[in-house]
Amino acid sequence: MDLTLRDTLSGTRRAVRRRPGRPLALYVCGPTVYDVAHVGHARTYLFFDVVRRQLETEGVPVQHVMNLTDFEDKLEARATSLGLTWRALARREERGFFRDLRALNVLPPHFRPRASDFVPQMIRVVRRLERTGRVHRVGDEWIYTPPLRPAGENFPTDRQLATHAVTEPGHPFPESRGRAGEFMVWKLQDAPKPSWPSPWGPGVPGWHLECYAMAQEILGIPVDLHGGAPDLIYPHHYAENEVALEFEKTPFSRVFLHTAFVLVGGAKMAKSTGNLIPLRTALEDVGASPLRWYLLSTSHTQRLAWDSAALHRAAKEYAGVRSAVRSWLAPRSSGRATAVSAVRLEERVRRDLANGLATDRAFARIRTWALRTTARRSGGLAPRERATARRAFRTIEARTGLSLL
RNA sequence: GCCGAGGUGGCAGAAUGGUUAAUGCGACGGACUGCAGAUCCGUUUCCUGGGGGUUCGAUUCCCUCCCUCGGCUCCA
Incomplete structure (x- = not known):
């Protein structure tokens, strides 16, 4: 593709x-x-x-x-x-x-x-x-x-x-x-x-x-x-x-x-205006994947207005996504769910990225998947489906650089 | 001035022609708790800047007006 x-x-x-x-x-x-x-x-x-x-x-x-x-x-x-x-x-x-x-x-x-x-x-x-x-x-x-x-x-x-x-x-x-x-x-x-x-x-x-x-x-x-x-x-x-x-x-x-730029306080981030947010500071604040989640949740064609509150919301959201993925993948003998939703999610992420590097859409799909999965309480994944589902999420990780597992 | 990006509910922010316009935050109610917080469940009528046009149908496409914001030989 x-x-x-x-x-x-x-x-x-x-x-x-x-x-x-x-x-x-x-x-x-x-x-x-x-x-x-x-x-x-x-x-x-x-x-x-x-x-x-x-x-x-x-x-x-x-x-x-x-x-x-x-x-x-x-x-x-x-x-x-x-x-x-x-x-x-x-x-x-x-x-x-x-x-x-x-x-x-x-x-x-x-x-x-x-x-x-x-x-x-x-x-x-x-x-x-x-x-x-x-x-x-x-x-x-x-x-x-x-x-x-x-x-x-x-x-x-x-x-x-x-x-x-x-x-x-x-x-x-x-x-x-x-x-x-x-x-x-x-x-x-x-x-x-x-x-x-x-x-x-x-x-x-x-x-x-x-x-x-x-x-x-x-x-x-x-x-x-x-x-x-x-x-x-x-x-x-x-x-x-x-x-x-x-x-x-x-x-x-x-x-x-x-x-597109990251703006801070409505202006371009630049040393001359003294509104720099050092990468190290942000990494220490929320960690790599949450920061990635935040910075890529807005399309590369659009400016991102840096907002510390929004960063923390995104970090929380990412934590929710990750915990949904992990708990869904956890082995559970009573699980009945198939890997279909994960395979489909991976295919959509693939298509969104291929189609104009739409990280915003890809991430929105991941978020929606996590919310639905959490809400559904399907009782977890059937054991025999686990390898397929894991592979799908590994591929999503490979494409996006997020760590989800 | 020139170039560009936008204007969606209380706020943030999705959805580029098609069922009751996501989702989050906040708010409200409930569960739990000695109280609070955290967490979980539920509720949240009313929202697509104005005006035209195309279409059976427009947040989405076209024209126009208004408004906001960014960049303009240091800069990711």
Whole structure:
């Protein structure tokens, strides 16, 4: 059964498929590792985790890559203020990030490339871009100006162009900043900041080249599925896509998936607004499966307003579901119920996930099953049905990453 | 300004054409309890933002208006 998703680039529903004879190439944008993971990260990576679990349960081998941005201005600033080198801080936060994701039962990516390990590849990308004649120097930076493209070929830039946060609403984009859509490909910079030798002098490559270089080397362009949170659409995925369109004459990915934000107090969770909920805090509060239940109970197409009371309600609900499953599966010699309802539930969960990654519907079905089963008091499962029923729930666990047994 | 997401009962939140519109929370009644809590059982009439349209039939599809919210080159 194909997994179909709403592709953010085309806006249409597309099937996620691998190329014949190759594992499915899944490239997910990882974080800049300069601070702890929060529940927003968790939600994004949970949806991709379910994508992977669903595909693998369907027998599709997946090659899962997540990049880590380990040098960047803010990371360097924080490292300096802590008296650490940028590399030391990045490694520390990287370990913390994966420890927290593991605690959430998120499957670890097969490859976790670091930007600092791909600088030579990024330099090669800059040289190739130079050959297009569209790279020019501005001060210490080299800027790439993509060609104009017909609407629909790449993510739009015009919505960022006209007016946005750097200007007052209603005022035009400042001329001095150049055309929207341009992006930096090399910046001169010396140690102790990160710095590598290059044909343009010591410095660092532009962020957007990172994912292109990694995906190109590890998976090949185009990948089968790519994405992250929606704040990456512009400029990051736009810029990566420009490079792919230039070199490969194809989009970076055959399907793009962007999952909606977690909002706290009505605003996007961000360090600058001080409304972060660290993932570790939430995990300590309710545990991995209840948190997963809560974060995936709302469709990935819809924002989730973080609400501590709702989290605790969800945790309670999850506990009820789990206890219903366990008590139904407990051996009982007088049991008469067949495994049919569990097998049917598993099939529906399968279909909901395949059909647009509808975790909200899948979870609602599980909840309804639990409530009905509890209400029915059928006296339990007939012993001979137990193996079949257990297998059905094991499969649901495999698809969703929940622990129910 | 541009782009986008929404508006369902006291609250939260399902259901994308078809029986009396889920479910949870809350509230109320009961069981249990020395009392309370927890738990269990039961009850909860009245709800699909306004206006048009398509249809035998609209929460669901189309048009329009109103309202709310989010994002807008640091950001999952």
